[in-house]
Amino acid sequence: MxxxxxxxxxxxxxxxxxxxxxxxxxxxxxxxxxxxxxxxxxxxxxxxxxxxxxxxxxxxxxxxxxxxxxxxxxxxxxxxxxxxxxxxxxxxxxxxxxxxxxxxxxxxxxxxxxxxxxxxxxxxxxxxxxxxxxxxxxxxxxxxxxxxxxxxxxxxxxxxxxxxxxxxxxxxxxxxxxxxxxxxxxxxxxxxxxxxxxxxxxxxxxxxxxxxxxxxxxxxxxxDRVAVMYAGEILEYGTVDEIFYNPQHPYTWGLLNSMPTLDSEELESIPGTPPDLLDPPKGDPFAPRNPYAMKIDAEEKPPYFQVSETHYAATWLLAPGAPAVTPPPEIQRRYKLYAEMMEQQKIGK
CATH class of the missing domain: 3.40.50.300 (P-loop containing nucleotide triphosphate hydrolases)
Known part of the structure; x- marks a missing residue:
């Protein structure tokens, strides 16, 4: 260790x-x-x-x-x-x-x-x-x-x-x-x-x-590891592969989706602006800019949900019973790559 x-x-x-x-x-x-x-x-x-x-x-x-x-x-x-x-x-x-x-x-x-x-x-x-x-x-x-x-x-x-x-x-x-x-x-x-x-x-x-x-x-x-920070808080935390290929928080999706690629015809951006920390929101600070936000996001701060032993994300989308959402195509592509990586690791073992 x-x-x-x-x-x-x-x-x-x-x-x-x-x-x-x-x-x-x-x-x-x-x-x-x-x-x-x-x-x-x-x-x-x-x-x-x-x-x-x-x-x-x-x-x-x-x-x-x-x-x-x-x-x-x-x-x-x-x-x-x-x-x-x-x-x-x-x-x-x-x-x-x-x-x-x-x-x-x-x-x-x-x-x-x-x-x-x-x-x-x-x-x-x-x-x-x-x-x-x-x-x-x-x-x-x-x-x-x-x-x-x-x-x-x-x-x-x-x-x-x-x-x-x-x-x-x-x-x-x-x-x-x-x-x-x-x-x-x-x-x-x-x-x-x-x-x-x-x-x-x-x-x-x-x-x-x-x-x-x-x-x-x-x-x-x-x-080796990445902490994704927003409005004075860490919203997601994991290994570099987990954050890049298996991101869970919509803010991380937005950051990754805004990276230019060889296939990009135009640059994506995250709409809106960060909150005023003179009066920070009581729920998920990213909620006003989050197209996947639910009612609870504006009312209650999400805890960290464990994705793996090294991966945590503070989003209500990971709560039991949360509705399934469809991430942006670029994030779906990354999920697919991550699944292939995990499969290759199993074969290697």
Whole structure:
């Protein structure tokens, strides 16, 4: 059985604003095992980044944690002081932010920015830290690293800057790497290179990854498990194959149905907009946008129904006695592929 290194339970986070109290994270639970990649997916504003910033202790000043726990091994990160979190950030848990240009100090040479976590956390002298920074620059694929170690961020391309940010995050070999949409600002070719690099480095240093994205195409090649997030809640949770080929929540259907395929004549979209979390709905938060919604969806929040040992979905469509519905054709095609996969596995056994 895999070693569990992170366990988030019943996390609730509000933001105090002039308009009122925004209930941004509403009872979120998930876990992370050693060496695996968990993808958290969902539309913008679903709470993905807020959740991971809570893990790092980097929430805004107007945020208030209303409940829950974040257990890293046997210690609750929510009970740590800022000074204690500073000793954890960068050493045990590191983060790659969305925009590498705003993550780097424009006035500091790249080599020193990579070496800085080693000097702070590992107490390594500057000369040795710069030597290790040079090695990790080579590891992440920065060409002519010996010459470029003294360059500034503006002297690198977008893809190279992202590699540098990854080098900074990985230089102390953290147990957990949080990647918050790390390829958003990059073109498709560079995006593929960065994703391949992350998988390669993960194998080398045995780190666990939480990958935040709205791009399900990226998830397919990166993740072991997937949490589908919407309106501050996780609506579906399972292995990457279960989420891609046997999705159960209509929101997951909508996300998958909106992915372009070679056969797509036009892009599908999910109608409507996410709910206002100043006054969140009491039932299924996706109900107003759900063409399959029943009366109970607007009145009562669905529990998690178990689909398999690793697959859960919060939808009343899985309740005993719920009416049968016909998913979109693309989802039916995925169900068929999943059935064939399961049959092949039985034959293989």
């Amino acid at each position: 895999a070693e569990r290194i992170l366990d988030v339970k019943n996390l609730k986070i509000d933001f105090h604003t002039y308009a009122g109290e925004v209930k941004a994270i509403r009872d979120v639970s998930f876990h992370l095992d050693k060496g695996e990649t968990l993808a958290i997916v969902g539309e913008s504003g679903s709470g993905k980044s807020v959740t991971t910033r809570a893990l790092m202790g980097l929430l805004a000043n107007n945020a208030e944690i209303k409940g829950g726990s974040i257990m890293f091994h046997d210690q609750d990160l929510l009970k740590k002081t800022e000074k204690e979190m500073q000793n954890i950030r960068g050493k045990d848990i590191a983060m790659i932010f969305q925009d590498p240009m705003t993550s780097l100090d424009p006035t500091m040479k790249i080599g020193m920015q990579i070496a800085e976590p080693l000097i702070k956390h590992k107490k390594i002298e500057k000369k040795k830290a710069l030597a290790q920074a040079l090695e990790i620059m080579k590891l992440v694929g920065i060409k002519d690293a010996e010459e470029r170690i003294n360059n500034y961020p503006h002297q690198f391309s977008g893809g190279q800057r992202q590699r540098i940010v990854i080098a900074i995050a990985l230089v102390c070999y953290p147990e957990i790497l949080i990647a918050d949409e790390p390829t958003t600002a990059l073109d498709v070719t560079i995006q593929a290179q960065i994703l391949d690099l992350m998988k390669e480095l993960q194998e080398k240093i045995e780190t666990s990854i939480i990958f935040i994205t709205h791009d399900l195409g990226v998830v397919a090649g990166m993740a």
